[in-house]
Amino acid sequence: MxxxxxxxxxxxxxxxxxxxxxxxxxxxxxxxxxxxxxxxxxxxxxxxxxxxxxxxxxxxxxxxxxxxxxxxxxxxxxxxxxxxxxxxxxxxxxxxxxxxxxxxxxxxxxxxxxxxxxxxxxxxxxxxxxxxxxxxxxxxxxxxxxxxxxAQVPDMKGLELASKVSTKEPYFFGNETAKYKISALDLGIKTNILRNLAKRDCYIKVFPYDATFKDLAEFNPDGYFLSNGPGDPDPLFGAIQVAKDILENNKPLFGICLGHQVIALANGIPTYKMFNGHRGINHPVKNIITGKGEITSQNHGFAVNKEALEQHPEMEITHLHLNDHTVAGMRLKNKNCFSVQYHPEASPGPHDSSYLFDQFIENIESQKN
The missing domain is CATH 3.50.30.20 (Carbamoyl-phosphate synthase small subunit, N-terminal domain)
Incomplete structure (x- = not known):
């Protein structure tokens, strides 16, 4: 040109x-x-x-x-x-x-x-x-x-967009002879998340955003995954109910980004639209459990309310964003469930947080034993 x-x-x-x-x-x-x-x-x-x-x-x-x-x-x-x-x-x-x-x-x-x-x-x-x-x-x-x-374009707050990017039909990813079976709810899933799970001997069935817990459970999975995705988590009533049902049945659950926010809402913890979101591959996060720092990839315009999470008797913060002290990760004390606001599957890097996929597998193993 x-x-x-x-x-x-x-x-x-x-x-x-x-x-x-x-x-x-x-x-x-x-x-x-x-x-x-x-x-x-x-x-x-x-x-x-x-x-x-x-x-x-x-x-x-x-x-x-x-x-x-x-x-x-x-x-x-x-x-x-x-x-x-x-x-x-x-x-x-x-x-x-x-x-x-x-x-x-x-x-x-x-x-x-x-x-x-x-x-x-x-x-x-x-x-x-x-x-x-x-x-x-x-x-x-x-x-x-x-x-x-x-002036006619709707504001991102209150906007449900997962339906625009989710798969229309269930599909499989990975080797069907793998050791672990995972049911993943596709709210806008990134392919590299599936690659990271498959690399850890998982066979994944990916379901549309409006699938029910019954749909996901019919695959008889060892664990459940709630994906990233666009838009406001508040209108995702179906996904929130799926998260509630998974927790009620005490199945291993891992959520990333939008999935993390859905898990918060399923436990009565509100989310909010940020003045400016986090988008980049150099965001510093502290793992509260280990005390270690991580450089992370992030992409979100909504976040989990920190004050409400701190007051929840059955939940705890596991990771904090060091720039603004927003919630970067959480887990349930009495359930086999954890989630993060950032992207451990990041490609290209950083890969500081890829251990979270191993942690998910360990959680699955602990429930089996």
Whole structure:
């Protein structure tokens, strides 16, 4: 592409603020909640992570596209972000095992992207003013028309999005002769979670977001898993009931991110929308049980109410986020259940927290014995 022929484009925020840039080549408009990720690598995993559904992603890394795309490194079957905002977009890539350029990947999946944006100023603005809805426009639509359309976009608070990314039918992952059987509720599950479980000799049956405990139990699993996913956990009444039923039957249960929030709600602990979420691969967490620190990958705009959790007689905090002291992990004292707000399956890393999958297997073994 000739850099000089690229069309002007804008990012319009809900409060009327405008950031200018240039279109990557796909003409149109796209809406979503604007957020930023501080990771210096892993853009392909970010773009295909179902937890980002409904969000416009701002990349803080100034170079995006420089290592192309590898089809084996996706976290789902398609791009899930609503749009991308970046500083420098690389049309050429230099990676031996890349299968195509990021530009071609975007064109195939019709993702709208704006580059040449002052992303340092944009991220600073979001930090000060909070996450809000926005629109990327690359087709010249008038500002007034965009404002009218943007006003119709629902707020992320109260928005149920798991149904948009969950599997429609149950499917299997792993080796059917594996030692352990896991029933996983797909609220927007990342493929690398399934890889990590399969690597630990698990055969997983993945169920749609609206499956019941009876559905999951018919697989006769050794343990249950509640996945990550997008949106507000509050409207997920079915998933919350599934968590209650699993706990009532005292089965081994592990939850990640949205699944972690669902477990909290199942125990009467509220969640809340954060002013700015945690999104990046360098978030410091302290394991309260061991006293050790972990560098973690995080991606969430909602969190569990810490005060309510501390007052719950049957639950305890296991991990704390060291930047803002929000809840990063918890467990039930009287049940075989634990969960974390971050991503131990992170790919690319860090891998400090991968022990949590081993802990899940140990919990399953302890219940068997």
């Amino acid at each position: 000739n850099y000089t022929t690229r069309q002007p484009a804008i990012l319009l925020l809900n409060d009327g603020t405008i950031f200018h840039g240039k279109s990557i080549g796909i003409s149109g408009t796209t809406f979503g909640e604007v957020c930023f990720n501080t990771g210096m690598t892993g853009y392909q995993e970010i773009f295909t992570d179902p937890s980002y559904f409904g969000q416009i992603m701002v990349a803080t890394n100034p170079h995006i596209g420089n290592y192309g795309v590898n089809e084996n490194e996706v976290e789902s079957d398609s791009i899930k972000i609503s749009g991308l905002v970046c500083k420098n977009f690389s049309f050429n890539y230099s990676r031996e095992n890349a299968s195509e350029s990021l530009e071609d990947y975007f064109k195939k999946q019709n993702l709208i992207c704006i580059s040449d944006v002052d992303t340092r100023a944009l991220v600073s603005y979001i930090r000060d003013n909070g996450a809000m809805n926005a629109v990327i426009c690359t087709d010249g639509t008038s500002i007034e028309d965009l404002k009218i359309q943007l």
